[in-house]
Amino acid sequence: MFGKKKPTPQIDKDQLELIENAQKRIKQKKRLYIHFVVFLIGAVFLIIANTVLGIGKDVTLFGKEWFLFAILIWLFFFLYHVFNVFITHKFMGKAWEKAQLEKLVAKQQTRIDKLKAGFVKEETLIAQSEVYNESQTKTKKNKLTIIVAAAENDAIGLGNKLIWHLSDDLKRFKNLTSGHHIIMGRKTFESFPKPLPNRIHVVITRQQNYKAPEGVIVVSSLEDAIDASKNDSQPFIIGGGEIYRQALPFANKIELTRVHHNFEADTYFPKIDTSVWKETSNTFHKKDEEHDYEFSFISYERK
Structure with a gap:
């Protein structure tokens, strides 16, 4: 039309x-x-x-x-x-400009992906912090205590074994921990000939389907171990070195046997920060027929 x-x-x-x-x-x-x-x-x-x-x-x-x-x-x-x-x-020309633009966009995307990964990591840390805070709240109800025998150079073990034999130290360990939960790593547990009597053993291990004797509680983290001991008024951390290191921020008390000698070792106890811990008692013992080294029983409480 x-x-x-x-x-x-x-x-x-x-x-x-x-x-x-x-x-x-x-x-x-x-x-x-x-x-x-x-x-x-x-x-x-x-x-x-x-x-x-x-x-x-x-x-x-x-x-x-x-x-x-x-x-x-x-x-x-x-x-x-x-x-x-x-x-x-x-x-x-135009094609080159387009290629350069695509490269810049790709770099920007890489930076964005890194930032996203950083955010995810930060969220994970926040979540872990919340778990730690919950654990800390639980430990306030219970008096989580670290018990350890350490040399002057903080040595505690060699080849998954004790370096010394102090009769009074073993008696003190038995008297303090009897009737309580004792929290430990797998290697520490396996260093025992059999589970210690009159104590509930809580073993931390990353191994899947770890087989333990009846009555032994197996968990995968320190937080789970503390949770498993929540009905105990004073659960004890008994080792080894890595478990001590993880538990130190949550503990309320340290029962230390300080052996006054330096030893070669492959496991050490962390340094005690006196700005965080205060000494509440100190009993010195000389060496004798049953004790090859001088030692002291020292108690610390969190300030």
């Missing part, structure tokens, strides 16, 4: 950009071709002008005819033109 206009064909934006880019490249190559033709004609003209017509025949540079230098300079500009068309515009 007369009143209707013919529909205008729509060209995709990307297609239009490709067409414009192609047209630009064609113009660049045409100009390069014209430059090449002009260069050839100009070079021939300079040669004829000098050799046939004698123009500037007596002019030389460094012992060479001047037109040679003119041709070389012109050749330099022509080669620069070639480089500009086939290198600069090809590798730094």
Whole structure:
């Protein structure tokens, strides 16, 4: 009908950009071709002008005819033109810009992923902190006590065995821990010939399906061990070195037997920070027929 206009064909934006880019490249190559033709004609003209017509025949540079230098300079500009068309515009044109943009976007995405990973890690730490706070609340109800015998250099064991034998220390350990939960790592538990009588053993291990004698509680973390001992008014941490290190922030009391000698060891007790712990009692014992070393029974409580 007369009143209707013919529909205008729509060209995709990307297609239009490709067409414009192609047209630009064609113009660049045409100009390069014209430059090449002009260069050839100009070079021939300079040669004829000098050799046939004698123009500037007596002019030389460094012992060479001047037109040679003119041709070389012109050749330099022509080669620069070639480089500009086939290198600069090809590798730094729209496609190059797009590739660089994609690289920048990829780098930004990598940074975003790292930030997300950081947020996840931070959330995990917050969650762990909340678990620790809950554990700390539980320990306030119960008097979580660390009991340990350590040398002057904090040595506590070698090859999963005690380094010394002190009769009074063993008696003290028995008297304090009897009737209570004793929390320990797997290696410490396995150092016993059999479970100690009149105590509930709580063993921490990462091993799946760890088989323990009947009555022994097996858990996978210190927090679970504390939770398993929540009905005990004074559960005891009895080792080894890593369990002591984990338990120190949660403990309310330390019962230490300080052996006054230095020993070689592969397991050590953490340093006691006197700004956190105060000494409440200290009883010294000399060495005798049953004790090869001098030692002291020392009690600490959290300030």
